[in-house]
Amino acid sequence: MLVSAFMIIVLTIISACGSNGANSDKTANSQTPAPTAVEESRTITHAMGETVVKGTPAKIVVLTTQGTETLLALGIKPVGAVQSWIGDPWYDHIKDQMEGIEVIGDETQPNLELIANLQPDLILGTKVRQEAIYDQLNAIAPTVLTENLGDSMIENFELYAKALNVEEKGQQVLADYNKLIEEASARLGDKTKLEVSLARFQAGKARTYYKQNFAGVVLDQLGFARTEAQNKEEFAEEITKEQISVLDGDVLFYFASDRSGETTASDTAKEWLADPIAQNMKVNKNGQSYQVDEAIWNSSGGIIAAKLLVADIEKYFETIKP
Known part of the structure; x- marks a missing residue:
């Protein structure tokens, strides 16, 4: 009887300790929540x-x-x-x-x-x-x-x-772009000495593009010469049809800003470049006048378009001799 009573007391104490331990753990957990990430x-x-x-x-x-x-x-x-x-x-x-x-x-x-x-x-x-x-x-x-x-x-x-x-990722993207520019410039070689003219046509009007615009910057990165008339650290200037000879050069790239489903800008380009003044331009006589994709050369203005613009330039200059 004494042994049985003693065992009952021991079991009761063990049970109590176990119960208190569990409660202590719960209390500790409730007082110490899991740490949350702090956004910098x-x-x-x-x-x-x-x-x-x-x-x-x-x-x-x-x-x-x-x-x-x-x-x-x-x-x-x-x-x-x-x-x-x-x-x-x-x-x-x-x-x-x-x-x-x-x-x-x-x-x-x-x-x-x-x-x-x-x-x-x-x-x-x-x-x-x-x-x-x-x-x-x-x-x-x-x-x-x-x-x-x-x-x-x-x-x-x-x-x-x-x-x-994502600055590190950005640096890598720009490094890849700079490598593309360097390699393309090397492939183009002496062709970059040709004087390039840029123009934009809209419905009933046109602009001569200088160096401080999207296509102008990419051409400059590639090392291209610009015509004397366009070798300015400026954006662009509107011209009249009678002034179209300012677009003359070794090579002319022009884009027409047609909205979806429209051709009014392209129609203006065709009309102005068919004018007798334009037909007397060296660039037209040599057959080095090219209409290019407006989205790639002008309006999108992003790094994906810039890479496509470089590919475009290389494509056109494949057949052009320095």
Whole structure:
């Protein structure tokens, strides 16, 4: 009887200890929650000031066609993007990568309601297009704007890569692009000494393009000479039909800014280049005048288009002698 009583007491003590241990564990667990990851905040300086961006944004809205190509080149798919200037709704050279991305208007009129509904982590745009609505955009999500477009592709790419927290990947993409430029320039050799002229045709008018535009920058990177009339650190200047001889050179590349389904710009190009003044130009007499893809050479303005532009240039110069 004494043994039995003793065993009962021992078992009771063991049971009590076990129970208290379990309760202690539960209490400890409730007082020490699992640590959560802290998103690092970064301050991005851009055209409108400074914006704080947390961590690596996952849901991106992009308000320029140039910016869309930046994201795609970085392996990032935006949740929303402005439609391309040509195409329905995307440029042919990127449309196979744009499935599932919501159209949120165009660069000049992005739809704020659609943008808000997407609940983005980050909005990327440009001051030259969206300065007036910056405060509204920034109220939706942290917003980073470039100063301009066109000739500032590389700087804009670097700014976006920084905002997206993928600077290392961005550096690699730019290194690959620079290698492409270097190799293409070597293949072109003395052909880069030929003086290149650039022009843009719109309905009823034309512009002579200088060096500070998208195609002009790529030509400069490749080391091409420009005509005396176009060898200026400026963007472009409108000309009349009577002034078309300013487009003369060793080679003329021109693009026509037709909207989808229209040919009015191309019709203007044909009319002006058929004019007797134009027919007397050296470039036409030598058969070195080429209409090129407007999306690639001008309006898209992104790094994907830049690579295609380099390939285009090499293709045209295969048959041109220095």
